[in-house]
Structures are given as structure tokens and as C-alpha cells.
Amino acid sequence: MKEHNRIFPPKWATQLLTWYCKPELLEDLQGDLTEYFERNVKSKGVKKAKLIYIIDVLNFFRLYTIRKPAFINLFINYVMIGSYIKTSGRSIVRNKLFSFINIVGLAVSMSVGLVLIGVLSDILSYDRFHVNRDKVYRLISRYEYLGDKGNSFMATTSLRAARHVQENFAGVEEVAMLRSMQGDFKFNEKTIPLNGFWANPALFEVFTFQLLKGNPSTALNEPFSLVLTETAASKLFGNEEALGKSIVYNDKAYTITGIAKDVPFFSHIKFEMLGSFNTLEIIEKED
């Protein structure tokens, strides 16, 4: 056989074989396939011989010929791992009381830790959506009785405090005032209870509650105007346009001047509607 007109099997198939085959089996297997190939070249022609070679290479991809991936060596010590499991199982069975105390203690402490992680991450995720969150402060009041400064705080303060802060302190940009309110709101035949606040227009400056419809700087300017959230609006009006309609609360008619996006879940201020703050002053004067 002359070297130069020798026909070789397809190179990529040989490379594939070299790649998947165990090194200790590779050499003679390669030789066998080459021998068959050379025989087939003579009897069946080059094209068919090459095809048969490729098919054979694929055929030899079997469990016993493929080499193990390197990472499997990590698990080869399974005998040792089995021994560890067995001995630790035995020591658990031997010291029943102390194993029980240890396992229960570990379980309790781990669950306490997990609960703490859950609570903390929940607390820390509140009110994150406010753009000005690091500039917002809350005015609270401390209760004093007969000159005794106690430690009893209240989360609210007088409305006068708001005016006082705005007039006498420098560096205060906006003061948002909120008074909670709830009641039945009527539109035609429908009556629906809603929770919310009386609020002044500065609310939209201080906090980041988005208005879908209406102008945030004017929505709460006029007395007897009302901002509803999307959900509240659809409760009252269904698919109808809510903006500009008037609804009745405590025998007084209010105009819808804005539709707000629903309050995010992680907000500690939750409302379904907002009434303009100066309405409160008018109502209280009447009373």
C-alpha cells in the first residue's frame, strides 16, 4: 500500500471517538474501526466506508466506553460518605436524649433566625418607593402630665403644629397634613364604605403617590374635592369615567378631581380616597 493514495476515515469522527472514549480502550478500538474502514474501502467504496465508519463511531458511544466526566471523581468517595452517615446514625441512636435536645435546639434556633430575617426584611422594605424618603419627617407629640415628662408618645399632633412649623422653621420645604376619615360614599343607588384621609395638596409633594388622572398640584386645592384610587373608582363607577363626577358623603356633594394609582403594598399610609383638607375646616365651622 502506498502512503500517498491512502484514504483516511473522516477526521471529525475520529476526534469525536477520541473525545468520548476512555483512554485505555481508545487505541485498539480506533485500530479496529480503521481496519474495518480499510476493508470497506476495498469492498464497498470510499463513500460507503466513510458512512459506515461514522455510524460505527456513534454506535460505540456506550456506557462502558465513555469516559467519566472529571467532576464525578468528587463523588467517588461515596463509600466514605456512606460510612459517615452510618456512624452518625448510630451515635444518634446511642444518645437518644442528647441527640433529641441537640436537634430540637438547632431546629428552634434556626427557625427563630429565619423568622427574624423575614420580619427585618419586611420592615425594611416599607415606604421605599417614596422619592424623598430620606427627607420626610413625622411630627409626633409627647404626653406630659403635671410636668412629668413621660415616655408616652403619640404618632399624631395638632394641626396648629403644622402651621407653626411652616411659619417658624427654616428649611422646611412642604408640610403635608393628614387626618384620617372613613364613611359611606353614595353615587346614584350605590353606597360604598371607603377609608382615607383629609389631605392638603402638599401630600403629593412630600410623598410619591402617583395620580393617573387629574393634576396633583390642584386636585386637593378646592374644598369638597376628592381623589379616589383606581380600585375605589371602579367600585363606585365600574367602567365609567370617574373624573368630574360628584358623589355624596354625609349629605354633601364632592367632586372627583383625580384618580390615584393604588397605594403600593409596602406603604404604611393606606387609603382608598383623599379629601381636600380645607373641606374639613368648612365642615367643622358648620358644626
Add this chain to the structure above:
Amino acid sequence: MKGTNLGEFEELVLLTVASMVNEAYSVAICDDLEKKTKRSVKLGVVHAVLNRLEEKGLAKSRLGEATNARGGKRKRYYTVTNAGKSALLKAKELRDQYWSIIPELSLKRI
């Protein structure tokens, strides 16, 4: 460990290895089997069986010398181990036992 019983094809391969003495390598075994049994024998099957026989300890292998043929690759020659010989004998004895029981009359009708 798998059982030391021989399957039919395993027995044939092992017998071929024994009969070829020092020339038993996969392709030659394959050719010989094809000639004697008159059925097509796939190299892959023979290779797998040889591998299994070696795993069971019935045959052992060594690599031969490199030659110009086969792309310069060495051949793997197989020989039967003592365990292999005893397994072959056991299989033969089992057959002989049955043959000795079968009355000649029943065979003549074939």
C-alpha cells in the same frame, strides 16, 4: 459482581478466543464468528462482550505490537483465564449431562 454464568453469545465468543489461541483480537474474532455461525456479527456487540468477559475475569487482554496496518494502532489480544476455562467446562458438562439423558430414538426423527 454479575453472575459468572455464560450467556449464549458470551460462550461463543469465549470459545472462539480459546480456539484462536494467540491470534484472538476483536476483528479476527468477529470474522471467525461470522464464518462459523453464518450470521452477521456486529463489531460493537463483540467488543462489548469481550469487555464484559474481561470484567468478569473470564478473559484477559494485552496490547500487541504496532504494525503499519490499522492506522498504526495496536491490537488488543485476548486470552482465556483459568476462571474462563472452568466456566467453559462447566457449560459443556451441563450440556453433556442433558445429552446423556436424551434417548437416541427421539433424535432420529429429525
